[in-house]
Amino acid sequence: MAFAIARDGNVARALDREHFERLLKESYRQAYALAYRLTGNAADAEDLLQDAAIRAYRFFHQYDPELPFGKWLAKILCNANVDRIRRRGRLRTTSLDQPSEAGGHVPEVADWNSLPDRAMVEESVSDPLQEGLAAVRPEFRTAVVLADIEGMEYEEIAQTMGTSVGTVRSRIHRGRKQLRRYLLEKFPDFVARMVDEL
Amino acid sequence: MNCRNAQAKLSALVDGELPGREALLVREHLLRCPRCAQEWRALRGLKLAMGQLPDVEPPEGLEERLLAAVRREKEASRPIRLWLPAAAAAVAACATLALLNLRADEPAVASKTLPPVPASFEVDRDQAYVAASDPFGPGPVVLAAGYGRR
Numbered sequence: 300m301a302f303a304i305a306r307d308g309n310v311a312r313a314l315d316r317e318h319f320e321r322l323l324k325e326s327y328r329q330a331y332a333l334a335y336r337l338t339g340n341a342a343d344a345e346d347l348l349q350d351a352a353i354r355a356y357r358f359f360h361q362y363d364p365e366l367p368f369g370k371w372l373a374k375i376l377c378n379a380n381v382d383r384i385r386r387r388g389r390l391r392t393t394s395l396d397q398p399s400e401a402g403g404h405v406p407e408v409a410d411w412n413s414l415p416d417r418a419m420v421e422e423s424v425s426d427p428l429q430e431g432l433a434a435v436r437p438e439f440r441t442a443v444v445l446a447d448i449e450g451m452e453y454e455e456i457a458q459t460m461g462t463s464v465g466t467v468r469s470r471i472h473r474g475r476k477q478l479r480r481y482l483l484e485k486f487p488d489f490v491a492r493m494v495d496e497l
Numbered sequence: 498m499n500c501r502n503a504q505a506k507l508s509a510l511v512d513g514e515l516p517g518r519e520a521l522l523v524r525e526h527l528l529r530c531p532r533c534a535q536e537w538r539a540l541r542g543l544k545l546a547m548g549q550l551p552d553v554e555p556p557e558g559l560e561e562r563l564l565a566a567v568r569r570e571k572e573a574s575r576p577i578r579l580w581l582p583a584a585a586a587a588v589a590a591c592a593t594l595a596l597l598n599l600r601a602d603e604p605a606v607a608s609k610t611l612p613p614v615p616a617s618f619e620v621d622r623d624q625a626y627v628a629a630s631d632p633f634g635p636g637p638v639v640l641a642a643g644y645g646r647r
C-alpha cells in the first residue's frame with residue numbers, strides 16, 4: 300500500500316517538475332534581466348535568480364496558474380533580493396518609507412558611504428544608470444526597476460512588493476530623486492544629454 | 498496647487514498613474530511654474546533613459562545551471578522512501594505503517610521485527626518544511642546541499 304502511494308506521488312512529482320521546468324525555461328531570461336538590474340552584476344544576478352528558482356520550485360504547489368509564471372517568479376525574486384540584502388546587514392528600514400504626502404519633509408540621503416549597496420556601486424562599471432541604481436535604496440530601486448524596466452503598473456508593483464499603491468508611489472518618487480541626485484553629482488554630462496534627447 | 502504638492506506627484510504623473518483630476522491640477526501648475534516643469538522634464542527623461550537600457554543577455558549555460566539547481570533541490574527534498582536504497586525503503590515504509598497502526602491503536606505487528614523508527618529524522622524534516630513554508634516571509638530558509646542525505 301505504502302509503495303503504491305509512493306509510486307503515484309512519484310509520478311505526480313515528475314509531472315510537476317516537468318511543468319515547472321517548462322515554465323522556468325520560458326521565464327528565466329526576463330527574470331535574469333530583472334535580477335541583473337537589481338544587483339548590478341552578473342555573478343550576483345545569477346545567484347539571486349538561482350535562489351529564486353529554487354524557492355519557486357519548493358513552493359510550486361502554491362503557484363496559482365491564474366498569475367503568469369513570470370510575474371510570480373519576479374515576486375519571489377524581489378523578495379529573495381530583500382533577504383539577500385538583509386543578510387548582508389545593509390538594509391535599513393526607517394520612516395523614510397512613509398508616503399511623502401503624509402507629513403514633514405524627510406531629507407533624501409546624500410551620504411553615499413552610508414548607502415546600502417556600496418559594493419554594488421563599485422562592481423557596476425558599465426553604465427551610469429546601472430551604477431546610479433546601485434546608489435538607490437533597495438526598496439526604492441526595486442520599485443523604480445519594476446516600473447521603468449519591467450513596465451509594471453503601480454498596482455502590480457504593490458502586489459509584487461507586498462505593499463500598498465501609496466507606498467509604491469512614494470518609493471518610486473524617492474528612488475528617482477536619489478538616482479537623479481547621484482547622476483547629477485557623478486555624471487552631469489549624462490544628465491544633460493538625457494534631457495537634451497527629450 | 499503649490500510647488501510642494503506638485504513635486505510630490507510628478508513621478509506619478511510621468512508614470513501615467515495620477516487620477517484624471519489630479520493630473521489636470523498638476524499639469525496646470527506646470528504651465529505656470531518653470532521650476533516644477535523643469536523637474537518634470539528631468540524625471541521624464543530619467544524614465545525614458547531607464548526604458549532604453551539595453552536588454553540584458555543571460556550568460557552562457559545559465560538555463561542548464563538553473564535546471565540543474567532545481568533538480569538538485571528536487572533530490573534533496575525527496576521523501577525518505579524514494580532516495581534510500583530499496584531495503585531501507587522497505588524498513589521506512591513498514592515503520593510508517595507501524596506508526597499509522599500505533600495511532601489507530603491497533604497492534605503494531607510489523608514493528609516487532611524492525612529496528613527502531615528513525616523518528617527524530619522525520620521530526621527534523623517536518624520542522625524544516627514548516628520553517629520553509631512561506632516563500633515571501635522575512636527570513637530565508639537555507640537547506641544544506643546535502644540536506645536529507647545523512
Ligand SMILES: [Zn+2]
Binds near residue numbers: 499500503526530532
Ligand atoms: Zn512649482
